[in-house]
Amino acid sequence: MYYKELIRVARALKIVAIVxxxxxxxxGAVVVWARLHxxxxxxxxxxxxxxxxxxxxxxxxxxxxAFGTSLACENEGHLELAWTKPASRARYALVTFGVxxxxxxxxFAIALVLLTVVPLAxxxxxxxxxxxxxxxxxxxxxxxxxxxxxxxxxxxxxxLRGGAGLVAGLSWIPALVLAVLAKAPLPPAWHDVIRFxxxxxxxxxxSNVDAQNNGVTHIENFLGFGVDITIVAVAxxxxxxxxxxxxxxxxxxx
Amino acid sequence: xxxxxxxxxxxxxxxxxxxxxLAVSDLSFDIPKGSIFGLLxxxxxxxxxxxxxxxxxxxxxxxxxAFDGIPxxxxxxxxxxxxxxxxxxxxxxxxxxxxxxxxxxxxxxxxARANELAxxxxxxxxxxxxxxxKGQQSALxxxxxxxxxxxxxxxDEPSAxxxxxHQRHVLDLMIDAAAGGATVLFSSHQIGQVERAADxxxxxxxxxxxxxxxxxxxxxxxxxxxxxxxxxAPALNxxxxxxNVRRVMRNGRLLRxxxxxxxxxxxxxxxxxxxxxxxxxxxNLEDIFVAAVxxxxxxxxxxx
Numbered sequence: 001m002y003y004k005e006l007i008r009v010a011r012a013l014k015i016v017a018i019v020x021x022x023x024x025x026x027x028g029a030v031v032v033w034a035r036l037h038x039x040x041x042x043x044x045x046x047x048x049x050x051x052x053x054x055x056x057x058x059x060x061x062x063x064x065x066a067f068g069t070s071l072a073c074e075n076e077g078h079l080e081l082a083w084t085k086p087a088s089r090a091r092y093a094l095v096t097f098g099v100x101x102x103x104x105x106x107x108f109a110i111a112l113v114l115l116t117v118v119p120l121a122x123x124x125x126x127x128x129x130x131x132x133x134x135x136x137x138x139x140x141x142x143x144x145x146x147x148x149x150x151x152x153x154x155x156x157x158x159x160l161r162g163g164a165g166l167v168a169g170l171s172w173i174p175a176l177v178l179a180v181l182a183k184a185p186l187p188p189a190w191h192d193v194i195r196f197x198x199x200x201x202x203x204x205x206x207s208n209v210d211a212q213n214n215g216v217t218h219i220e221n222f223l224g225f226g227v228d229i230t231i232v233a234v235a236x237x238x239x240x241x242x243x244x245x246x247x248x249x250x251x252x253x254x
Numbered sequence: 255x256x257x258x259x260x261x262x263x264x265x266x267x268x269x270x271x272x273x274x275x276l277a278v279s280d281l282s283f284d285i286p287k288g289s290i291f292g293l294l295x296x297x298x299x300x301x302x303x304x305x306x307x308x309x310x311x312x313x314x315x316x317x318x319x320a321f322d323g324i325p326x327x328x329x330x331x332x333x334x335x336x337x338x339x340x341x342x343x344x345x346x347x348x349x350x351x352x353x354x355x356x357x358x359x360x361x362x363x364x365x366a367r368a369n370e371l372a373x374x375x376x377x378x379x380x381x382x383x384x385x386x387x388k389g390q391q392s393a394l395x396x397x398x399x400x401x402x403x404x405x406x407x408x409x410d411e412p413s414a415x416x417x418x419x420h421q422r423h424v425l426d427l428m429i430d431a432a433a434g435g436a437t438v439l440f441s442s443h444q445i446g447q448v449e450r451a452a453d454x455x456x457x458x459x460x461x462x463x464x465x466x467x468x469x470x471x472x473x474x475x476x477x478x479x480x481x482x483x484x485x486x487a488p489a490l491n492x493x494x495x496x497x498n499v500r501r502v503m504r505n506g507r508l509l510r511x512x513x514x515x516x517x518x519x520x521x522x523x524x525x526x527x528x529x530x531x532x533x534x535x536x537x538n539l540e541d542i543f544v545a546a547v548x549x550x551x552x553x554x555x556x557x558x
Contacts, residue, residue, distance in 0.1 A: 003358045004344065007351060080338035083311055085359045086331040254311035 001087055002095050009067070009103035016063050016107050020114035024122075031122045042123050049131045050138040050219045052116040054207040057142040059111035060104060061206075064146045065168050067100040068153020071249050072164030079254035093246045097154075104146050137227045138219075141207065144234035145221075148202035151241030158245040159252060175203035179222040198223055205234050261320075262287040262406060262437035263308070268317030270300075270307050270461075277303040279461040281317070285439055285454070290432045292452030292469075293441040294543055299458040301441040302339050305410050309336055321406060330406075332361060335399035339410040339441075341391040345384030349394050352383065353401070360402045368401035374423055388415035400427055407431060409440035413447060425451050449539040457546045465546040469539060476537040476545070479511045479520050481529035488527045496520060500545045512537070512545040 034040035071093060074082045082092060120126050132138070156171055157164035178201050181194045198204035204222045207230075221230055261284035270278040278300040285291040293301045306312035308319045310326050321330050343352060349372065357363045372379055375393035383391060392415045399407060407428070413421040421444070428438045428451050442448050448455060449469060456466040465472070481487070487509035494502055499520060500512040509529070513520050517534060524532060537545070 001359050004347065004351070004355045007347065011346075077340065078342050078344060080311060080336065080340075080342040081344075082342075084309060084331050084334070084336045086328050086361075087359075088328045091328075253313060254306060 001085060001092065002099050005070070005096055005099035008070070009099055009106070012063055012066060012103060013106045013110065017110050017114070020059075020110055024114055024118050027119050028122055040123075042125055045128060046130050047120065047125065047128050048219065049129055049135050050207070052112060052129065053138055053142045054219055055116050056108050056112035057146055057207065059115055060108040060146055061149060061172075063107040064104050064150045065153055065172070066165075067103050068150045069157045069164040069168050070096050070100055071154055071245060072157035072160045075159075075161045075164075075252065079252070083254060089250045090246055093249055097151075097242060100150060101147065104150060105143065108143060108146060134227055137231065138207070141205075141227050141230045141234070144231055144238065145202060145205045145207065148205065148234040148237040148241065151238045151245065152202050154245035155241045155248070158249040172203075175201055179204040179206065182222040183224075195223065199233070200237065202234065202237055205230050205237075260287065261285055262289075262322060263291075263439060264320045264323070265304075265308065266318045266320075268304065268307055268314050268319065270303050270312060270314045272303075276461050278307065278314070278458075281456075281458070281461070281463055283456050283463065283466055285437055287437050288432055288435050289453045290428055290438040290440070290451050292448035292455040293439065293458060294445065294448060294455055294539075295441070295458035296547060298460075300461040301458055302410055303461075304458070305336070305338075305408055305439075305441070309334075309408065333404055334406040334408065335402055335404040337392075337395045337399045337407075337409045337412050339414065341383070341388070341395060343383040343391055343394060346382060348382050349377065349379035349386070349397075352394060352398060353379065356398050356401060362402045362404070364401055364403055367403065368397055371397040371400055371427075375420055389417060389420065392416055393420060396424060396427070400431070403434075403436075404431075405436055407436055407438045407440070409438065411441055411443070413442060413444060421447065445540045445543055455539070457543055459547045465542070472542055473536060473539065475515055476542045477513045477517045478535040478537055478541065479513055479517055479524060479532065480535055481509045481524045481527075481532040483507050483509065483527070483529050490524065490527055493520065493523055496523075501548055512541070 031040065083089060085092065087095075117126065117129075120129065152175075153168045153171070157167055160167060178194060178198055182191075182198045182204055186194065205225070207219050207221050223230075225233065263285040265284075266282050268278055268281040269276070281300070281304060283291070293304065295301050303312060307314040307317075308326070319326060321334065324330070347355070353365070353368050353372075356368075357365060375390075375397060377386060377390040377393055381390075383394065386394060392412070396409075396412060399409070409428070412428075413424050416424065425447055428440065432438050432453075438451075440448075440452075452469055454466070454468050455472070456463050458464070485507070487504040487507060490502075490509070493499060493511065496519065498513050498515050498517065500514055502512075503510040509524065511517075511520050511524065521532065521534065
């Protein structure tokens with residue numbers, strides 16, 4: 001049953017890899033040009049692996065958003081095929097989620113290698129990557145953020161019969177605005193409301209590279225939560241949204 | 255009730271409403287194991303809705319469906335193949351990938367049978383489904399359905415888009431499957447095909463079954479009394495009121511009465527009007543269909 005999903009995800013990852021390789025080639029050309037003209041200056045900064053995770057997660061949001069419409073794609077004329085398999089709808093959806101999760105990890109890994117490690121290596125800065133003691137937790141946090149975003153996309157689109165891509169694409173705007181507003185200097189009442197809404201907004205848990213102070217890069221999410229709380233929060237959101245999406249999809253009629 | 259106990263498919267009092275439209279109304283039928291059951295009806299009669307309700311693709315408002323006496327469950331589809339009216343194939347997948355998907359989804363999938371069927375319908379398995387013609391897409395859906403050697407086949411307009419040769423193949427496949435013990439339920443607008451393949455039919459009109467039964471019995475019980483008159487066909491007051499008369503057509507000197515059951519009384523009544531000739535003709539399924547749907551429509555019109 002997962003065969004079709006594997007092909008779909010493999011096709012998407014191929015596109016992600018091609019786009020990343022094109023960007024690598026462009027970056028490589030710029031580096032070579034700069035070296036030839038003697039205008040390439042790199043400063044000795046430490047790059048925490050968590051920053052690379054954050055960048056990879058940002059890039060992986062794009063394919064994750066696309067994967068998040070996978071149930072909605074079935075609604076566009078394929079339910080007669082999908083729902084006449086010897087498996088329950090919940091199991092079908094869970095298999096889809098499982099394969100999509102593999103795709104999300106794949107997209108994250110491709111982005112991490114091709115868009116962070118490789119460009120740093122081109123600049124001769126691969127050695128400046130520092131791996132902190134919480135690297136594994138940070139990896140979990142950023143993957144968890146992607147899974148929560150994916151599950152939200154499924155919730156928003158699972159009952160749609162068309163226009164899922166548009167809904168998923170446009171959902172970035174309110175999600176990002178709400179997330180950014182969590183840090184904005186708003187009146188206390190507004191601030192409380194925004195923060196409350198942001199608790200269920202996966203985008204608010206996106207790790208963003210805040211600033212560099214004295215060569216140290218700060219990474220935190222819009223809510224300012226620590227890594228452990230963020231992992232729990234995104235896990236809860238991912239499971240809750242996935243459950244809502246399955247419940248919606250099961251209620252549909254072909 | 256005794257009949258439904260041995261039925262491969264038993265539909266009881268099925269009703270489905272979409273908003274204010276009653277798509278299927280109190281529909282009941284039994285399909286014995288190993289038989290071919292044809293569902294006939296005009297567009298919008300409720301055939302596809304019936305299939306969808308039976309297969310859990312739509313939620314009926316009332317009624318029940320049992321397969322071998324058991325309500326539909328996911329495992330039912332291990333033995334049941336469905337070909338929908340409109341292609342549900344994934345346009346971005348090739349024929350081969352669809353077959354591989356089916357192989358991994360159904361324990362009963364027979365790869366050799368799939369290849370044999372693909373050759374029969376003669377289309378390129380390496381092409382993406384979106385690049386196949388409508389007929390080829392129908393053929394691929396049929397290959398997928400028959401490759402699992404199912405015990406139950408539900409086919410919604412299986413010949414749609416196919417050329418006459420491949421339409422013949424579909425009929426032969428259905429007949430072969432039934433001969434091998436499978437139960438086939440199908441709908442078609444090609445009444446000739448239904449007449450050739452089906453043991454039993456149910457004629458749907460505006461969501462209701464207006465006639466059901468074994469094809470041979472229906473044909474034996476449905477007659478046309480055709481009379482020719484020297485002048486114009488007379489009005490024959492009261493003949494329309496005969497409960498056995500479904501429809502009376504007058505066309506110049508010709509009068510045709512579509513009669514169900516015993517037609518002796520109708521023959522006597524017409525003979526009193528001194529026709530120059532009178533004969534009784536067996537109806538074919540198309541006549542029966544037109545009479546059933548036409549009578550139902552005119553009755554409805556009279557009530558309105």
